[in-house]
Amino acid sequence: MNKGTNTLSILHCAIIRHGNYQQLAHTPSALQPFPLNSQGKQQALAGAKELASLLDKHECMLAPQVDSSNLLRAWQTATIFIDELQQYFTSTPTLSGYDALAERSVGSAANLSIEQINAILAADPRFPAPPENWKSDSHYCLPLQGAESLLQAGQRVKQHLTDWANASAATTTSKTVKLFFGHGAAFRHGAHHLGLLPFDKIAALSMYHARPIMFKVEDGQFSHIDGSWKIRQATDIPID
Incomplete structure (x- = not known):
């Protein structure tokens, strides 16, 4: 495989959602601290093989600095990719965790069920009832300390990626791919802020x-160059 060369103004990156984990039932994924399950580990192994094929196809190597959400499921997914793709890194890889790549936070309601969160809001006279679909409403932010909307989560993901792009534009001289490991909803809303997805495609x-x-x-x-978004089916229950 050839490393290839590239102009200073062109960069490459890939976003990878974590593998499957045992999410609490009827609970926003948010900051759940649980590890990958066996299926999630197998998904990460398969995903690393898929990335290797893409690297060969585009004649790319991997940038050694790998960024991940600090949530365990994302960090474990990144670790599996790094272990499986050692020969593709331009130098010894390092993995760094960032809160900016985490899933949307529901603040002080973290890891409570939707039913519990609704009950908390109903019991607090300061707050109106949330919309029925608040968990998947891109604009809605729970009126609780530390909470954010999906669009706000996407904004910090977008900022993290643009900060990397701005810092790397003048220093990246080889055709390398920077890896970012995180979460589906935050990544999709980040992609919207980056101009990659129109708003009406986020939920689809x-x-x-x-x-x-x-x-x-x-x-x-x-701009998108490879890899596929998953098209939601009408019967899908959003878990990210």
Whole structure:
């Protein structure tokens, strides 16, 4: 495989959603601290093989600095990818965790069920009842300390990726792919802020567990080059 060369103004990156884990029932995924289950580990192994094929196809190597959400399921997924793809890194890889890549936070209601959260809001005279679909409403932010909307979560993901692009534009000299490991909803809303997904596509799409989506960044503009978004079916229950 050839490393290839590239102009200074063109960068490459990939976003990878964590593998499957045992999410609490009827509970926003948010900051749940649980590890990958056996299925999630297998998904990460398969995703690493898929990424290797994409790297060969595009004649790319991997940037050694790998970024991950600090949530365990994302960190474990990143670790499996790193272990499986050692030969593709341009130098010894390092894994760094960032709160900016986490899933949407529900603040002080973290890891409570939807029923419990609704009951808390109903018992507090300061707050109106939330919309029925508040968990998947991109604009809605729970009126609780530390909570954020899905769009706000996407904004911090977008900022993390654009900060990387801005810092790397003048220093990246080889055709390398920077890896970001995180969460489906935050990544999709981040993609919207980056101009990659129109707003009406956010709810229509999801991300496959541990399967990479690759982007090119040219003069600060992100564009999709490979990997697939998952199309939601009418019967799908959103869990991200």
